[in-house]
Amino acid sequence: MTAHAAGRYATALFELAKSSGAADAVEADLSAFRAMLDSSPELAGALASPLHAAEDKVSVLKALAEKAKFNELTLNTFGVAARNGRAGDLGKVASVYAALAAADRGVVTADVQTAAPLTKKQTEALAASLKGAFGREIEVRTDVRPELMGGLIVKVGSRMFDSSLRTKLDGMKTAMKEA
Missing domain, CATH: 3.40.30 (Glutaredoxin)
Incomplete structure (x- = not known):
């Protein structure tokens, strides 16, 4: 079920980013975000943990995205995912998005x-x-x-x-x- 959710989020984000001309920027954002998750198991654990409130996760993701100067679409996707209890799936969303972008480039x-x-x-x-x-x-x-x-x-x-x-x-x- 988690893979399906990540796929839906990634597909929706890719279609929005492509239609607005921001596909490459969002791909760079998600790549940077995956690097953050890889370098900080604590962050990945906190985002996946049900012990932290969704709004706390939204705040953390917003702060990270603003500090890294992520695209508005990336920031909005992070917020929607966190509010829907899918903050822990954002690493998978980044992976699926990268695959979609690569396939689009052939x-x-x-x-x-x-x-x-x-x-x-x-x-x-x-x-x-x-x-x-x-x-x-x-x-x-x-x-x-x-x-x-x-x-x-x-x-x-x-x-x-x-x-x-x-x-x-x-x-x-x-x-x-x-x-």
Whole structure:
């Protein structure tokens, strides 16, 4: 249900932003907001927590948006989401919006999870490899997840490629239990 709500908010915001010529500005705002959430687990937790009143979340989001000089559409979306009990979904809204914007530009988004951060050269090589496989421009978004231990997980659309060490070890563990 949460993914559906995030999709509805992101789609509505994208359509409004595109019709008003602010799609790129809103995309930049949401990217900056995701960075804020990634760098502050406390903020993400507070927005998702039912212990904090909706109006408190609206105030926090408004202060953040004004300090970062976000577009008015972004600010309004934050307020509507918070008042409707969806402040904790704003990170997902940002992800869905980014995918919608990339699709509109004709670019396919690849979500890549790695155990350690990729260098710029590695990211470019991965993008080139994926472009060869899919025949389209690829925008690579990375997420560091140390629990993978090594390797990577790449998700492009509905296709997922998992070459993480964690998955391989889990597979070996299962095979050994069956033996």
